Amino acid sequence: MTSQIFTPDVQQVLDLIGIFVFALSGGLLAVRKNLDIFGIAVLAEVTALGGGVFRDLVIGAVPPAAFQNMGYFFTPLVATLVVFFLHPEVQRINGTIQLLDAAGLGLFCVTGTAKAHDYGLGSVADIALGMLTAVGGGVARDLLAHELPSLLRWDRALYAVPALVGAGMVAVLIWLNALDGVTGTLAALVAFTLRMLALRYDWRAPRAWHRGSSSSGGESG
Incomplete structure (x- = not known):
């Protein structure tokens, strides 16, 4: 299966790291919204697992991986406790969290695209689901917190675009029959680098390009 780009043990460790960091970002938003510990846990779980659950439901991989591997489910709860008791300290290492978040973005867009391909989807659908695996949890988090999703806000640095580029690279590698641990890591690094540069x-x-009003002279600006 192309989705098994890395060895199972390596894949497990990388997944848990990505899940933990995404959960921290969800928990921190919950603290900023003054939610209780249950609310923190909900946003942590949704942020960490939402993209993967959405992908699995679309491709018919049920029950979703998040409900088959209890490590995936309980890791956001650990992040919840970290945020609940240590959120000032967590906020102070925000730069490190952004670094790890970018790494998780790169990893999940790669593995999400590969898994979608394994279930017989075409390249366009593979790319879309790879991107949504990486960013879907953040969208669900923001919606639950009554915020415009970050990836739709013009005043935020590019987030979905790096994931889209990484997913597109994976689709090309699959088409060339060249996806393996090395090339998959390269695609993840490209997405990571683009996010960090952004x-x-x-x-x-x-x-949208602003045109001059036709009523004020008819010339475009």
Whole structure:
């Protein structure tokens, strides 16, 4: 199966790290929203697992992996306790969390695309589900917290685009029959690097082009 890019033990460790960091970001938003410990746990779980659960439901991989591997389910609860008791300290290492979050983004867009391919989807669907695996949990988190999802906000650095690029690379590698541990890692690194550069240089997607009003002279601006 192409989804098994890494050895099972390595895949497990990488997944748990990514899940833990995504859960921290969900928990921190819950603290900023002044939610109780249950609310923190819910946002942590949704952020960490939402993208993968959505992908698995779409491709028919049921029950989703998050409910088959209890390590996946309990890791966000550990993150919940960390945030509940140590959130000021966690906030102070926000740069490190962003670094690990970018790494999780790269990993999940790669493995999500590969898993979608294993279930017989076409390249376009593979890419879409790879991207959603990486960013879907964050979208669900923001919606539950009554916020416009970060990936739709023009004032936030690129997030979905790096995941889309990484997923696109995986789809090309699958088409070339060249996806393995090395090339999969390269695709994840590209997505990671793009995300870090977007944070460093505040790269944003362009907004709609503003034309000058035809009633004020008819020239475009």
